[in-house]
Amino acid sequence: MTMWSVVGTISGTSADGIDMAEIGTDGRAVSHFGPAATVPYAYETRAAVLDAIARGPVDRSAWPEVARLVTRDHGETIGAFCAEQKLVPDLVTFHGQTVWHDPEHGETVQLGDPQALATELGTAVVGDLRLADMAAGGEGAPLVPVYHQALSLGLPHPLCFLNIGGVSNLTYVDGGEILAFDIGPGNALLDDWVRQHQAGDFDPGGEISAKGAVNSPWLAKALEHPFFAKPGPKSLDRNAFAPDLPEGISLEDGAASLAGFTVAAVARAEKLCPMKPLLWLVCGGGRHNVTLMKMLAEHLDGKVVPTEEHGFDGDALEAQAMAFLGARLKAGLPTSFPETTGACAPVVGGRLYLPLR
Numbered sequence: 001m002t003m004w005s006v007v008g009t010i011s012g013t014s015a016d017g018i019d020m021a022e023i024g025t026d027g028r029a030v031s032h033f034g035p036a037a038t039v040p041y042a043y044e045t046r047a048a049v050l051d052a053i054a055r056g057p058v059d060r061s062a063w064p065e066v067a068r069l070v071t072r073d074h075g076e077t078i079g080a081f082c083a084e085q086k087l088v089p090d091l092v093t094f095h096g097q098t099v100w101h102d103p104e105h106g107e108t109v110q111l112g113d114p115q116a117l118a119t120e121l122g123t124a125v126v127g128d129l130r131l132a133d134m135a136a137g138g139e140g141a142p143l144v145p146v147y148h149q150a151l152s153l154g155l156p157h158p159l160c161f162l163n164i165g166g167v168s169n170l171t172y173v174d175g176g177e178i179l180a181f182d183i184g185p186g187n188a189l190l191d192d193w194v195r196q197h198q199a200g201d202f203d204p205g206g207e208i209s210a211k212g213a214v215n216s217p218w219l220a221k222a223l224e225h226p227f228f229a230k231p232g233p234k235s236l237d238r239n240a241f242a243p244d245l246p247e248g249i250s251l252e253d254g255a256a257s258l259a260g261f262t263v264a265a266v267a268r269a270e271k272l273c274p275m276k277p278l279l280w281l282v283c284g285g286g287r288h289n290v291t292l293m294k295m296l297a298e299h300l301d302g303k304v305v306p307t308e309e310h311g312f313d314g315d316a317l318e319a320q321a322m323a324f325l326g327a328r329l330k331a332g333l334p335t336s337f338p339e340t341t342g343a344c345a346p347v348v349g350g351r352l353y354l355p356l357r
Contacts, residue, residue, distance in 0.1 A: 003031045004090040004330065007082065008323030009074060011097050013166030013238035014191055014285070015049040017041050018077050021319035022087055027331035029150060030324070035085045036316030039077045045069040049111075052099045053238060057109070063099070067111040070097045074112065075120040082121075092117070093126045093326030093350075101237040103139040118353040126326035128351040133336045138343030139235035145171040145180035145340045146328065147321035151312060159279040160270075160302070163318070164286025166191075166238045168262060171340075172273045179274065180340040181232025184265030185241050187285055190258040197251045206259065206291025212252030214260035218245060222261055228268045233342040262286070263295040270300055277302040283314035325350060 003024045011018050018041065022034030041049065048066045078092060094117055096110030114127025130140035148161040148171040158174035168186035172179040191202045203209050222243045227236060245254045270276060280302050286292050287306040297304040307314040325335045334346035
């Protein structure tokens with residue numbers, strides 16, 4: 001099988017920056033894990049993205065400018081990354097910046113111009129990763145499960161890959177059986193809370209939440225949301241949960257409560273798996289939150305470890321997955337399935353853009 005060098009890119013709903021990673025793959029297996037990096041968005045880009053997310057679909061007037069900024073930053077960043085690492089990729093996968101995701105109404109919006117990016121880089125680019133799945137009746141998310149399944153060979157099954165980014169999602173793998181769905185809030189609500197209190201952009205290592213106490217009545221009320229009882233596949237938008245914390249609650253107690261919300265949602269999701277996972281491989285920014293990881297270990301039956309414990313780079317994994325999806329499109333292989341997104345049939349997602357001369 002021909003192995004291609006593919007650079008994958010993604011920026012999550014927290015808009016921290018652009019994650020990039022190179023892998024060698026034929027869309028079925030990975031021959032090597034190459035370099036990876038995360039580069040922050042330009043200040044104006046991040047501000048514009050967060051504003052667009054906050055405004056939602058009601059005000060779309062800024063979207064063309066946000067798309068231009070996102071494309072500009074990706075072009076500069078990917079070009080510099082490839083030059084520094086001496087990479088000449090066969091393909092670049094460009095996820096774009098999600099600003100709105102509403103599977104109930106069949107709409108997902110990832111801003112950015114893959115055609116302009118392909119022309120600027122002089123390299124074929126795969127974009128529009130979610131649209132075909134949505135057209136086939138799928139949720140358009142999550143897209144990483146097929147990559148998780150490829151990485152799970154040789155590990156104890158059943159297992160779950162647990163990604164905690166802006167939102168949290170899981171991939172359940174048991175041999176050939178796969179199930180995936182969004183769980184609930186990840187880091188986004190906690191980040192927003194810390195930012196609102198001018199205490200930084202996030203809770204570093206869980207230091208703030210470790211000093212607080214979970215408000216149990218508030219948490220019980222928050223968990224009444226019908227999403228948590230709904231079976232997978234299912235997905236949600238970053239802003240799907242915006243529960244009001246009790247008036248007068250401290251920074252620390254609010255942080256602890258929001259961390260507890262994330263963990264309780266994962267514990268609910270465990271009950272939706274066909275069997276209890278023996279292993280939870282945690283990836284995404286949430287695995288750096290010591291308080292969150294400790295709470296997960298206390299509330300889940302299986303062993304909870306960061307992906308690094310089994311040799312996977314948790315910071316690079318989602319970008320690697322984008323690269324893998326691009327290779328699967330090139331190979332004509334499905335990128336999503338009824339069991340992962342709810343699509344009516346396996347879907348080969350994405351669109352290939354060639355550089356214009």
